[in-house]
Amino acid sequence: MKRILLGMFAVVLAWSMGAARADEMVLGGGDVVKISVFGNPDLGVETRVSESGFITVPLVGQVAVGGLSSAAAEAKIASMLERGGFVKKPQVNLLITALTSQQVSVLGQVKNAGRYPIEGRRTVLDLLALAGGIGIDGGDIVTVVRTRDGKIYKEQVDTAELVRNTDMASNLDVQGGDTIFVERAPRFYIYGEVQRPGMLRLERQMTVLQALSAGGGLTPRGTERGLRIKRRDEFGKLQTIDVRGDDLLRPDDVVYVKESLF
Known part of the structure; x- marks a missing residue:
């Protein structure tokens, strides 16, 4: 649903960019x-x-x-x-x-990365629309690097929440020289007794049980008992944590599914 909404925004906003008046430049x-x-x-x-x-x-x-x-x-x-x-x-x-002075760089996981001229008042969603929208591997959080009064600022826009809640106040205005960067969506890893082990996209509020489903479910030898996650702490040290099916995953978690003994 989020991708459909963002796609609709891209169509509408791209049309509005073409309708901008030249005297706004x-x-x-x-x-x-x-x-x-x-x-x-x-x-x-x-x-x-x-x-x-x-x-x-x-x-x-x-x-x-x-x-x-x-x-x-x-x-x-x-x-x-x-x-x-x-x-x-x-x-x-x-x-x-x-028009070369008023350009914004759109980089990262978008369909058409590059530099785009801006005409009049333009926002983050406007520029994402010009770049073809967020790519299939892109995340919801967009980082905007801006220079104002000689100082560099970095702000983030949650595009999913912006579209879902129509909170246009968080749809930042952009100016020439700004950079918009769409990072790769967060990932987790799953291995052991699942049908499709490997690296998978981490969705919001994703539970361990949902991760098992994303991995294709258990093999005939797999069990939901004794599930473990390998996770790095704030100091970068790898820890092994016993988890339950309703526990939430974090980015870069590694889920291990044990073999049933019976």
Whole structure:
């Protein structure tokens, strides 16, 4: 059910990304823009925004556009052309032809990892939708690394709870330079007298009995008596613990199913 809900979110959010308006984009270093002035073809230019946020416009010279939307940059250039006496009531059009400054990296267990441009206000779910959603081996917890005011912050988003409870407050906004990382889902291991021993996905609140079921059930020689788990403690020391069927598993637990003596 969680995968179906996330898939539905991906479709809706990917559509909304395509409907974003160009004037919501914020310009930054490395972006390429094409400027035209109606009725004045000689003033047309295609240029790259410098790392300090400036572009060079014919007649006007250096114009600071870093941090401005394309609409705000158009208004600023038009104002400078008119104040300088170059063009009366200029109609300026600024088209972003390459948006490189406002990109978010989506990495880890997603279908299409990469760098994605963001337009206007975007959230973690928006970017996961652009990346095709969480892959089959991905976990529910998504780590977001963000730089704000020169400081690096790391926050986590529980995508399953977010979708299940529609708690959009935890759907963090992202900005250019942020990184979203989807880790591999937690695993456990099972061996001994089960039908399918090996490494398996650990679901939430998974019990030992559910782990036996995930392993295909007991072999004819297996028994639920004397079940044991090998688990590392907080210091990394391996411990062997006797468990019951309703005990909960933890990531990287190793479940051992004994052979029946009778």
